[in-house]
Amino acid sequence: VTGAKLAIHPDDVPMLSELSRSAASFGLSAENSPEPDLLLHDKYTVRFGNITLTVIHTPGHSRGGIALYTPGHLFAGDTLFAGSIGRTDLPGGDYDTLIASIKQKLLVLPDDTVVYTGHGPETTIADEKRMNPFLR
Numbered sequence: 566v567t568g569a570k571l572a573i574h575p576d577d578v579p580m581l582s583e584l585s586r587s588a589a590s591f592g593l594s595a596e597n598s599p600e601p602d603l604l605l606h607d608k609y610t611v612r613f614g615n616i617t618l619t620v621i622h623t624p625g626h627s628r629g630g631i632a633l634y635t636p637g638h639l640f641a642g643d644t645l646f647a648g649s650i651g652r653t654d655l656p657g658g659d660y661d662t663l664i665a666s667i668k669q670k671l672l673v674l675p676d677d678t679v680v681y682t683g684h685g686p687e688t689t690i691a692d693e694k695r696m697n698p699f700l701r
Contacts, residue, residue, distance in 0.1 A: 572603040572611070574622060577629025580657065605631055621670050625663020626651035632671060639680045639690070645671055647680075647688035650699045667700060 573581070580587070581598045588595040605611070607622035611633070618633040623644040630651070633640040643651035645667055653660040671680075676691035693700060 570602040571599050572605050573601045574620075574629030574631050575604050575606065576622075576624065577627055577657070578604075580627065580629075583656075623663075623666040623670055625653060625659055625661075625666045627655070627657040629657075630663075630666070634674065634678075637675075637678060639671065639674060639678050641671065641680050641682050643683040645680060645688075645693060645697075646682045646684060647686050647692070648697055650697070651683075664699065672700065 578601060581601070584595045584598050605620045607620060609620040611618045611620065616635055618635050618640070621632045621634055623630045623632050623641075626643045630642065630644055632642060632644055644663065645651070650663055650667065652658060653663050672690060672694055674690050676689065676694070678690045680688045680690060680693065682688065
């Protein structure tokens with residue numbers, strides 16, 4: 566509809582076939598299941614102008630959850646929030662997997678990395694290590 570390219574981790578591609586049913590549960594409509602234009606594998610890099618982002622596969626919120634990293638900045642999507650974590654009660658979600666993704670893949674980034682979350686305020690890796698009750 567918009568002409569935007571669809572980029573997705575391969576583990577989330579099966580969710581596309583459920584798009585119309587999932588959209589209806591949120592009061593939205595979607596008629597066709599789109600095909601992805603780009604598959605975002607772990608460690609794949611994406612360029613936006615002079616910025617290069619590295620894909621970090623962070624399953625747990627969904628099987629194909631990802632975060633995008635460039636030195637000093639992490640776009641965490643629904644994996645990590647300021648003082649919280651992503652939901653794991655939806656299809657493909659798994660609490661233990663999400664916690665492992667965060668601890669093994671995100672909390673190892675430099676402490677001063679600014680985290681831009683899918684919802685809510687930004688945070689830092691240091692603040693989440695110190696204050697996030699889900700990560701203790």
